[in-house]
Amino acid sequence: MSLSSNDNDWRSPCPVARILDILGDKWSMLVIRDLMLGKTRFKEFISSPERIPTNILTDRLNRFLIHGIVEKVPISEGGKRFAYQLTKKGNALRPILKAMVNWGLKYEEGTRIGIKTQK
Amino acid sequence: MSLSSNDNDWRSPCPVARILDILGDKWSMLVIRDLMLGKTRFKEFISSPERIPTNILTDRLNRFLIHGIVEKVPISEGGKRFAYQLTKKGNALRPILKAMVNWGLKYEEGTRIGIKTQK
Numbered sequence: 093m094s095l096s097s098n099d100n101d102w103r104s105p106c107p108v109a110r111i112l113d114i115l116g117d118k119w120s121m122l123v124i125r126d127l128m129l130g131k132t133r134f135k136e137f138i139s140s141p142e143r144i145p146t147n148i149l150t151d152r153l154n155r156f157l158i159h160g161i162v163e164k165v166p167i168s169e170g171g172k173r174f175a176y177q178l179t180k181k182g183n184a185l186r187p188i189l190k191a192m193v194n195w196g197l198k199y200e201e202g203t204r205i206g207i208k209t210q211k
Numbered sequence: 212m213s214l215s216s217n218d219n220d221w222r223s224p225c226p227v228a229r230i231l232d233i234l235g236d237k238w239s240m241l242v243i244r245d246l247m248l249g250k251t252r253f254k255e256f257i258s259s260p261e262r263i264p265t266n267i268l269t270d271r272l273n274r275f276l277i278h279g280i281v282e283k284v285p286i287s288e289g290g291k292r293f294a295y296q297l298t299k300k301g302n303a304l305r306p307i308l309k310a311m312v313n314w315g316l317k318y319e320e321g322t323r324i325g326i327k328t329q330k
Contacts, residue, residue, distance in 0.1 A: 104260040107315020107322040108244050108308065118235040125227050141223040181318045188314060189227065191306040196226020199300045203226040 114159050115185075119144055120152050121192065124178075124185050127162065132175035156182065233278050234304075238263055239271050240311065243297075243304050246281065251294035275301065 103109045115121060122144065126137050137149055144152075153176060156162040161182040164174045178185075196203045222228045234240060241263065245256050256268055263271075272295060275281040280301040283293045297304075315322045 102321075103262075105321055105323050106241075106244070106260065107312045107319060107324065108240055109261050110319045110322050111311050111315045112237045112240060116235070116237040116240070118231045121227055121231060121235070122225075125225070141225065142228050143222075184314055184318060187310040188307060191310050192230050193226045195303055195307060196230045199303060200226060200229045202221075202224055203229050204224050205226065 114155065114161075117152075119148055120155075121185075121189060123149065123152050123156070124161075124182065125189055127176065127178050127182065128186060128189060132177055134174075134176075161185070233274065233280075236271075238267050239274075240304075240308060242268065242271050242275070243280075243301065244308055246295065246297050246301065247305060247308060251296055253293075253295075280304070 102113060115124070119142075122140065122142055123137055126140055131137060131140075134146075134149065134153075137153075138144055138146060153162065153164075156176075157164060159181075160179055162176045163179050164176055167173050167175045193205065197205070221232060234243070238261075241259065241261055242256055245259055250256060250259075253265075253268065253272075256272075257263055257265060272281065272283075275295075276283060278300075279298055281295045282298050283295055286292050286294045312324065316324070
């Protein structure tokens with residue numbers, strides 16, 4: 093999918109500005125985290141402890157699709173239910189997530205990993 | 212400075228959620244980028260190509276101060292002009308920024324580093 097028609101919306105050619113145009117918000121990297129932890133379904137993402145609102149989740153998943161960060165795979169016969177999975181481009185976000193985890197654990201008191209998902 | 216009174220505002224103990232509570236927006240990491248590139252002054256930050264609005268810059272710098280990411284140093288006699296510099300905690304964001312740069316350069320067409328600041 094070509095994004096060239098939207099190129100004028102980019103703020104600058106800086107790679108940091110560009111990634112923030114796509115993922116710079118309070119929720120995107122939490123969904124990426126969940127995808128990296130093996131979650132694939134809409135209902136799994138909304139069950140995470142941060143309780144992402146469904147409209148925001150829908151928006152972010154669509155944005156990830158447009159930017160080739162996730163792909164959508166039908167998992168039922170009628171094609172009404174989907175699983176989301178990271179593409180190569182999406183998986184390449186792992187070093188960013190890992191660096192965020194390291195920083196948070198070191199500098200923000202009370203953070204921890206391995207938090208149970210709410211049922 | 213204790214932030215314990217605000218602990219209830221955190222979304223979860225996940226280090227990713229925590230860092231996004233502080234830095235999860237389209238602008239914060241651009242100011243961190245500028246600080247890492249040696250910019251220290253309010254007028255230098257607003258001269259960057261992305262043209263951060265002054266009210267957003269003021270808000271972000273104050274947030275960075277509260278969270279111990281930057282410190283403010285008076286640079287004139289009356290103490291009316293200030294330079295901002297990264298603390299140890301702020302400098303520790305470098306691996307995150309570096310990973311963002313790497314991802315952007317590899318996966319987002321047209322990105323490049325070494326962009327001239329507008330005068």
